[in-house]
Amino acid sequence: MKTLLKLLFFILSISTNAQGIDKSLYAFDFKMEHLPIAERAKLFAKLGYSGTTLRVQSDKQRDILKSYLETKEFTSGELTIPVVFFGFNFSNNIETQNIMWRKTLAALPQGTAMWVIINGNATKEKTLLLLKTMAQEAQKVNKDIVIYPHDNCFIESAEEAIPYIEELNEPNLFLTLHLCHEMRAGNGNRLLEVAIKAAPYLKFASISGTNVTMFANDKANWSDAIKPLDQGDYDVSKFVSVLQKIKFKGKTMLHTFGIEDEPKEHLxxxxxxxxxxxxxxxxxxxxxxxxxxxxxxxxxxxxxxKSWFISNLGGEKVTLEKDGYGWITRLDENGNIISNRWIEGLNAPTGMASYKNLLYVGDRGVLVEINISTGEIIRKINLPNSEFINDVAASRNGDIYISDTFTNTIYKLPEGGNIEIFVKNDLLEYPNGLWVDKNELIVATWGPMTNRATFETSKKGTLKTINLKTKKISPIGKGLPIANFDGVIKYGPYYYATDWTGGRLLKINKKGDVKEVISGFSQFADLGIDTKKGRIMIPEMSKNRFIFYNLKSF
Incomplete structure (x- = not known):
């Protein structure tokens, strides 16, 4: 059998002149006490740093801050101090520390935020009150308060800081993503997941060379997690890639605590x-x-x-979280990228269909309506009581159908009407792929699910039809189990459906007879078709790629 199969592994899409995240880098000034402040400033500027950050807690440290700000490099604006850090220890005198942090806040120039590390005999209630007080005081002088998660302190990681920010809901309360402290928290292999959660509140990041294996968290020795950036056996490009992926807009600091090398050399x-x-x-x-x-x-x-659209769940996994980290990639008819993230800010977009100039996208709990010409989201239509929105299909008259796999429900958005439940029936056996064929809705089922976490089923899915007028559900052929189906289309007299778990494309006639078209792939997802050319595109979810296949050749 002769087939035309085109795998696309690599696509040049845009100019590479841009840098993505802010390239400016600010260095902590640890282990620089032997250098006068003026010499430190000159060194930072000469090496290409954009400024520094330092601890500002005592009167002496506030004097150091003032000395930095009086140097030529800082008065000219060549260098800046975007943030300073303050450690609040609930085991020490509270009244004294309250006076101290207020002094530090008052000493900060415009544009400089205050980091806070929470330590000592802290509790949730004490920490909430402190952060609220700090944030509200800072608002009076147009400053930001930024939580500094720190290993072996009360708030040790970015994820631990998020609930405090969300509960207080202060407009000037943010957090930082420190590579060294996330490594100590055991998050080296899940940085993207952490960063997606932190992204709405993220103002700063810090980076350092680091090892994969960490010391016990009660050790004062930080040589495992803080090294010059060119040292350590952990691939720090993973951290920078994460910042690029979430489109981090803040400033990045180089952590230097404990580094014994001569500053000029390691910096x-x-x-x-x-x-x-x-x-x-x-x-x-x-x-x-x-x-x-x-x-x-x-x-x-x-x-x-004349565009292909690919929905991306984002986050390197199938997720039900409404994290805002999903997007639509737009390609031309040959599969060349037009826009990497044509539509952003979705949660986990799945199936799509178009009618006239509108693209309809299934997302977590909603149907998203997009103007294709302008690339603007027109509205998000709530899908009441939905749990796992999956595929979308459009009829010739503009009716839109949406499958909700977990609830055995098909929604309908009539042309010019409001959303309604079209069919809700356990006979649907976890509906996934949809395709409108004249007066019938073709449904590719996943199969009765026994474990939503793993998507395991008691039996494989099959193809069914729903009469658009009577809503009668019927099997195609004998309705025998075939596969855990994802997408389905029709070309000529045949249905073509993807077997997600088996990595296959199957051809099925109206009697239910099955023939394998292609196999050997992994997680074959929901396919699309250019019906005029008989050309289909199938995403291979686990490999972050897609294939083109010409059905005329089969």
């Missing part, structure tokens, strides 16, 4: 490494298909705009 090596990391991660992310796509779920062809 020089680190900024050279930083510049290379920012450039390389941006190029890879924007020119390597494996990084442009992230859990691609559905491919859809729109004949009017």
């Amino acid at each position: 020089s090596r680190s900024i050279t490494k930083w510049n290379a990391l920012v450039d390389s991660t941006y190029k890879i992310q924007n020119n390597d298909l494996n990084h442009i796509l992230d859990n691609p779920e559905n491919a859809y062809w729109d004949s009017i705009s």
Whole structure:
């Protein structure tokens, strides 16, 4: 059998001149006491740093801050201090510390925020009150308070800080993502997940060279997690890639605590490494298909705009979280990228369909309506009581159908009408893929699910039809179990459906007879078709790529 199969692994999409995240880098001033302040400022500027950060807690440290600000490099604006840090220890005198942090806040120049590390005999209630007081005092002088998660302190990681920010809901309360402290928290392999959660509140990040294996968290020795950026056996490009992926807009600090090398030497090596990391991660992310796509779920062809659209769940996994880290990638008819993230800020977009100039996208709990010409979201239509919105299909008259896999429900958005439940019936056996074929809705089922976490089923799914007028549900053929189906389309007299778990494309006739078209892939997701050419696109979710296949050749 002769087939036409085209795998796309790599696509050049845009110019690589841009850098993505802010390339400026600010260094902590640890182990620089032997240098006069003026010499430190000159060194930072000469090496290409954008400024520094330091501890400002005592009167002496406030004098050091003032000395920095009086140097030529800082008065000219060549260097800045975006943030200073203050450690609040609830085991020490509270009244004294309250006076001290207020002094520090008052000493800060405009544009400089205050980090706070919470330590000692802290509790949730005490910490909430302190952060609220700090934030409200800072608002009076137009300053920001930023939580500094620190290993072996009360708030040790970014995830631990988020509930405090969300509960207080103060407009000037933010957090920081420190690579060293996330490594100590055991998050080295889940940085993207952490960063997605932290992204709405993230103002600063800090980076350092680090090892994979950490010391026990009660050790004062930080040589495992804080090294010059060119040292350590952990691949720090992973951290920079995460910042690129979430489109981090804040400032990044180079952590230097405990580094014994001569400052000029290690700071020089680190900024050279930083510049290379920012450039390389941006190029890879924007020119390597494996990084442009992230859990691609559905491919859809729109004949009017002559564009392919691919929905990306984002986050490197199937998730039900409403995290705002999902997007639509737009391609031309040959699969060349038009826009990496044509529509952003979705949660976990799945199936798509178009009618006239509108693209309809299934997302967590909603149907998203997008103007294809302008690339603007027109509205998000609530899908009441939905749990796992999956595929979307459009009829010729503009009715839109949406499957909710977990609740055995098909929603309908009539042309010019309001959302309604079209069918809700356990006979649907966890409906996934949808396709409108004249007066019938074709449903590719996943199969009765026994474990939502693993998507295991008691039996495989099959193909069914729903009469659009009578709503009668019927099997195609004998309704025998076939596969855990994802997407389905019709071309000629045959149905073509993807077997997600089996990594296959199957051809099925109206009697239910099955023939394997292609196999050997992993997580074949929801396919789309250019019906005029007989050309289909299938995302391979686990590999962050897609294939083109010409059905005329089969």
